[in-house]
Amino acid sequence: MADDIWYNDNHVWATVENNHAYIGISYYAQEELGDILFVELPEVGDRVVQGKSFGEIESAKTISDLIAPLSGKVVEVNNDVINEPSIINEDPLGDGWLIEIETVDAKELKSLLTQEKYEKHIKEVSQ
């Protein structure tokens, strides 16, 4: 995983390398959701759009839309988390990644939050 990690307001992260991005949910998001039961992800070849839902995640508590931090075409889906969603709880930023997309538009990155700004955002929403 790359060092540079970006977040949107909806607690979804992206790491970018060579126009490819890995996407997952934040540590805070998995903690808030609690034990994750099911995750529904797009298929390889589908297009995801920044700010739009690309899937759903269900925990014992609630069900939430996954909001895409960036637009792009899905090139890989993490089947491990579909079969064993608890991986997302255990390692949301690593093995718990959800999808990989390609060709990232650098302009879209600018609208995302840095780690520092995201932490500030969490403080605000949890107050």
Add this chain to the structure above:
Amino acid sequence: MKNKPIVEEKSIFEHVSDDGRIHDKIPMADLPAAYVRNDIEGMPDPAEPEVVRHFTRLSYMNYSLDAGMYPLGSCTMKYNPKLMEKAAQYEGFLMLHPMMEQSTTQGILKLIYDTEQYLKMITGMDSFSLQLAAGAHGELAGMLITAKYHRVNKTNKHTILIPDTAHGTNPASASMAGFKVVNIPSGPHGMIEAGMIRPYVNDDTAGIMLTIPNTLGIFEEQIADIAKLIHDAGGLVYVDGANFNALIGKARYSDMGVDIVHLNLHKTFATPHGSGGPGAGVVGVSSFLKEFLPVPVVERKDREFVMSCDLKNTIGRMVGFYGNVGIIVRAYTYMRMLGLDGAKEVSEAAVLNANYIRAVLKNYYNLPYATPTLHEVVFDDKFQNGDGVKTIDIAKRLIDYGFHPPTVYFPLIVHGAIMIEPTETESKDELDRFISAMKSIADEIKHNPEVVINAPHTTPVKRVDEVRAAREPRLVWKR
């Protein structure tokens, strides 16, 4: 009560011993000899007292309204007077069959007809169908009516607006009826604001689904403006009347501009909350939508009551025959027992009880919305988060104090929601016991949070593995 973990005890089916006991003889059936067996391997062999004790011990572990307060917000778990059960057990009702000649079923038809008249009176709607088998079934009927209305009028509208506080069944029902659902945000005061939904209303808007009062217990004050906005766009206004128990005799949906509404007989009218049924979710409509109601409907022709399928644009049958009639008998009995004045007092007491809890507990638990509420109150766990305690822990600890926990983590817009609905049937003494338990838990969290985090301590099973239950459910018994 002997609290041996009954979950570790054999189920009756597993009660097969090899110590020489013999199981009960199965009565001889009138079968050809080739099909008769003298013994069945693995036949359970408990004696009668073992069966009785097994189920009696199980029943001790059940928690119900007959045991204590059940403040499960949004579900309206009120105590149902036993009289309703007695009425439903009258032989004349018990022995009814839907295929009986109509001349012999005039009594039940009149009862259905009269129930509809009472529902019309308190909601202001023009017609009702009582055949829907549950609240969500009523929602589906309402959405199918909306869809058919737009199809007949060739309006080409496909979107239903639903606020973010809605019951989860609302978007599900709209989707089942073929609509696209657009989620609309609540305003800062916990209600929908006409100005905020204007950008979502367009040519494709087939209608809106609102819950009044909403799931925060708040009355949608701008309903008249919202209804006008939707009507001007050619859409219909659907209200989920699940919380009508806060409004009986106080406000009518027709006066708010509502076109379709469903009521849950088990919430407002004291019929049983079945474990999946039987239930009833009656649907009321304005006169211009009567022709779309499900059939049959009960009508009065002179002095006779008849079932009629003669509705021009009916959405068809939603159940076989006429739904769960025994439930309608209970609701009718409840209405007759209370009268309109009594029903008003039901709403007043429900609102008073919830506000009593709100007023006392707001110093101990955070109230996310300051807006006045009606029959239920939503707190959150913000005051307790600093001590590492979450809503789920508070809910589990309440079990140790002898109460059923409130609804938690709903509505979704409140982070860590604790949704309390005491209902009108709890006395002040019982409310005070509940309040005292909640205060005591808040105090424990400050001084000894571990006792709350590790709750419950008094139940045979501690916290259940919800992940395994959801992902690897064992739904059948296998040897």
